[in-house]
Amino acid sequence: MARKVSWERQQRTDARLLLSGLCLFLAIMLGFPTIANLWYSFSDVSFQDLTGSGFVGIENYVDALTNPNMWSALLFSLRFAVVATVLQVVFALVLVFVLHPLVQKRPWLIAPLMLPMMVSPALMGMMYRLILNEFIGPVPVYLDMLGIYVNFLGIENVYATLVGIEVLQWTPFAFLVLLTARQSILPEVEEAAVVDGATGTKLNFLVILPMLLPTLGIVTFIRFIDAFRVFDHIFVLTGGGPGNQTTSISIYIYKLFFKENELGEAIALSVILLLASLLLLQVGLRAVVRRTEP
Numbered sequence: 001m002a003r004k005v006s007w008e009r010q011q012r013t014d015a016r017l018l019l020s021g022l023c024l025f026l027a028i029m030l031g032f033p034t035i036a037n038l039w040y041s042f043s044d045v046s047f048q049d050l051t052g053s054g055f056v057g058i059e060n061y062v063d064a065l066t067n068p069n070m071w072s073a074l075l076f077s078l079r080f081a082v083v084a085t086v087l088q089v090v091f092a093l094v095l096v097f098v099l100h101p102l103v104q105k106r107p108w109l110i111a112p113l114m115l116p117m118m119v120s121p122a123l124m125g126m127m128y129r130l131i132l133n134e135f136i137g138p139v140p141v142y143l144d145m146l147g148i149y150v151n152f153l154g155i156e157n158v159y160a161t162l163v164g165i166e167v168l169q170w171t172p173f174a175f176l177v178l179l180t181a182r183q184s185i186l187p188e189v190e191e192a193a194v195v196d197g198a199t200g201t202k203l204n205f206l207v208i209l210p211m212l213l214p215t216l217g218i219v220t221f222i223r224f225i226d227a228f229r230v231f232d233h234i235f236v237l238t239g240g241g242p243g244n245q246t247t248s249i250s251i252y253i254y255k256l257f258f259k260e261n262e263l264g265e266a267i268a269l270s271v272i273l274l275l276a277s278l279l280l281l282q283v284g285l286r287a288v289v290r291r292t293e294p
Contacts, residue, residue, distance in 0.1 A: 041268040046261050060268035070269065072244060073252035080159075080248065081228035084166040088227075089220050091167065092174035093212075096182050097204050103179065110176070117172040125233030128165055129153075155242050162234055162246060166227060174219045181215035182208065221284045225277065249273065 044054030
């Protein structure tokens with residue numbers, strides 16, 4: 001008994017030693033930038049003076065929250081994230097119901113479905129910028145041959161184009177997660193439901209869908225956060241234009257920091273968004289945990 005206690009004590013000591021290095025690494029790599037950004041958010045800092053020696057209190061936060069361009073960018077990001085997330089989750093759920101029997105027999109079909117997710121968002125934006133170009137893009141050219149003229153990156157269609165690209169690239173992620181949850185449902189549950197008369201649509205919507213709800217909530221939350229902070233393909237495709245029509249909150253912070261030299265305001269806005277994200281994460285995790293509790 002004494003030997004077992006001694007062994008357990010040694011294991012705990014070794015675990016602390018191993019974790020101490022990781023904690024030190026995280027403290028250096030994450031802690032220092034966090035403290036520095038907090039200080040800069042309360043300072044008058046620019047590329048001409050990166051010391052942040054001029055303390056201005058909450059002035060940067062006030063400027064960030066009272067800038068009308070910020071609210072326009074925030075509204076665009078929220079609208080973009082909600083629409084893209086809903087479409088991704090709905091399409092992924094439909095694909096799970098339709099393709100699950102086929103994927104069970106031919107698992108290799110998952111690989112080609114995952115290809116859009118493997119491409120870098122910036123590279124995806126560059127690819128669609130060439131494909132959808134109104135002068136040399138093959139899609140507008142072929143549509144024009146059919147008597148259909150569409151400017152995919154024009155004022156009227158640019159929002160729908162950006163949402164479509166986001167949905168095409170990241171629906172496979174939602175599909176993969178939901179398919180994994182669908183395959184984890186025991187066959188006995190489905191057999192019992194079939195015996196009770198739940199077949200076809202009834203089986204999917206009355207039995208399978210309720211069991212997928214916790215996973216559905218997690219996928220929706222992840223995709224919403226990812227779509228809200230979108231930067232890569234929008235910046236490559238439109239640069240936030242025409243005008244500020246497609247300026248997301250990430251692109252707005254980028255412009256504020258690098259183009260307008262308002263480092264303190266940009267960092268303050270980043271801190272506000274970080275705190276809001278942490279709050280949203282806490283609420284989402286509590287909702288998921290409460291849903292999964294017996």
